[in-house]
Amino acid sequence: MLSSIKARVIAFYMVVLFLTLSALGVFLYFSLHKIVYNSIDSGLLSRAKALATLVTENDNETEFKFSDDVMWEYNSPKSKSFFQIRRFDGTTLEKSASLRDSELPFQAGKDQTSFKTIFLNGEPTRLINFYVPEDNRHGNKEKTSAVKNKGHGLVIQCAEDIEDRIDLIQSYSIVLSLSIVFIMIISASGSFLIAKKALTPIKEISETIDRISESNLSERVTEKSIPSELKGLAASFNRTFDSLENAFNRQKQFAADASHELRTPLSVIISQGEIALRKERNAGDYKDALTAIVEAARMMSEIVQKLLTIARLGTDKFELKMEDINIGDIVHESVKLLRPLAEQRDIAINISAAETFTFHGDHAALLELFTNLIDNAIKYNIPQGKIDISIRKERDFIETEIRDTGIGISEGDLDRVFDRFYRVDKARSKENGGVGLGLSICNEIVMLHGGRIEIKSKVGEGTNITVYLKGNKDVTQA
Ligand SMILES: Nc1ncnc2c1ncn2[C@@H]1O[C@H](COP(=O)(O)OP(=O)(O)OP(=O)(O)O)[C@@H](O)[C@H]1O
Ligand SMILES: [Mg+2]
The missing domain is CATH 3.30.450 (Beta-Lactamase)
Incomplete structure (x- = not known):
């Protein structure tokens, strides 16, 4: 009781x-x-x-x-x-x-x-x-x-x-005892009413929280009618529900975007297959249909792979395999992987590092990070453009700057390029096979390493992306 x-x-x-x-x-x-x-x-x-x-x-x-x-x-x-x-x-x-x-x-x-x-x-x-x-x-x-x-x-x-x-x-003591009993009864009822009134706002908060469910995440505790002592509690509940609602909406949006992105290559595969099967065709037609199907399947495979990377990075169980990594080596490795693409577009890549910087991080994740950033610098560059990559150390941070002479990003789009599936120019991205997930994966990887990414850009001049990886005791300057 x-x-x-x-x-x-x-x-x-x-x-x-x-x-x-x-x-x-x-x-x-x-x-x-x-x-x-x-x-x-x-x-x-x-x-x-x-x-x-x-x-x-x-x-x-x-x-x-x-x-x-x-x-x-x-x-x-x-x-x-x-x-x-x-x-x-x-x-x-x-x-x-x-x-x-x-x-x-x-x-x-x-x-x-x-x-x-x-x-x-x-x-x-x-x-x-x-x-x-x-x-x-x-x-x-x-x-x-x-x-x-x-x-x-x-x-x-x-x-x-x-x-x-x-x-x-004796009469006096009886009156006294009765008075005590009377006062006790009055006080018990009074304190019951006071306690009930004082606890009503808590009950209201709890009822509102009970009402908030997956389908009704937008309801909030009304802070106005709540006594000042409980305002903090109500505000923190509301903040928690705000972030829950945001996370939930993002998740819903993500699922919707992912299905949408997968639908396009899937419909290409189905329609190409159906057209090819509708009647007897010559070898060239079949080859064209199969090429379109393979292209679409590759696109799907890339989307699925990126979605898997995002899902993997987002789980609590994801653990970075930490080891000492030379940032210069990782950048060279990424450039090597992308060299054919750069050569195809006649883009020159220059890497400069005054010293060797060793960072304690996950090799595969950091390779994914720099590959994505350099891939963008190539994809959104002009033909015969340039990419300058410089690695330096400022205070506690190892700063890796990737500067390209590409098409640039407008100010309005700059805030959104880290959003999942966001592409500035959908047609152009599609032509490059871009899904719009690269930068959000980069952001996730950098945050997991306790760092941050900054982006500066001017339309028609190029883009500067700098990755800050916090050194502290994990960073050794060789
Ligand atoms: N260096 C850059 N120069 C110009 N625009 C860029 C640059 N990097 C990114 N962007 C713009 O930001 C968008 C998001 O980039 P992000 O890397 O996330 O996706 P993507 O390159 O389109 O696809 P993905 O990397 O998943 O294959 C791009 O579609 C492009 O419009
Ligand atoms: Mg990209």
């Missing part, structure tokens, strides 16, 4: 409240108890003192000068006030009519004034034993010590029925 925040808050609050109210209740109860008993005791003490002044002793004769004024409250048998005058040894000298046959309890041998609660005829009664030594009383100063030693001092016992006062204290 205590697994909910609401229950925990209420339980904690109720325990604290109960302890506080109980402590207050106990304090109030004992305070009243003390006040009532102090007032009873001081009344009894005054009465005992008053009676003491009315008792005189001469030559072992005890005289009581009790007037009716004093005695009226003790004389009635129904009265609830009592007194009994005894010697120190317990011998009774006088007692009130209200006591009838009863006696006030007495214990000889004590000479200290004391109070106690007793039961007289079953009724709770407060009793004072007021000790009056012989020497304290008027007219007997000369006999003092002798009489006292013989036990001739007086004990004035005054008592009073306190049932009504005890009833008062």
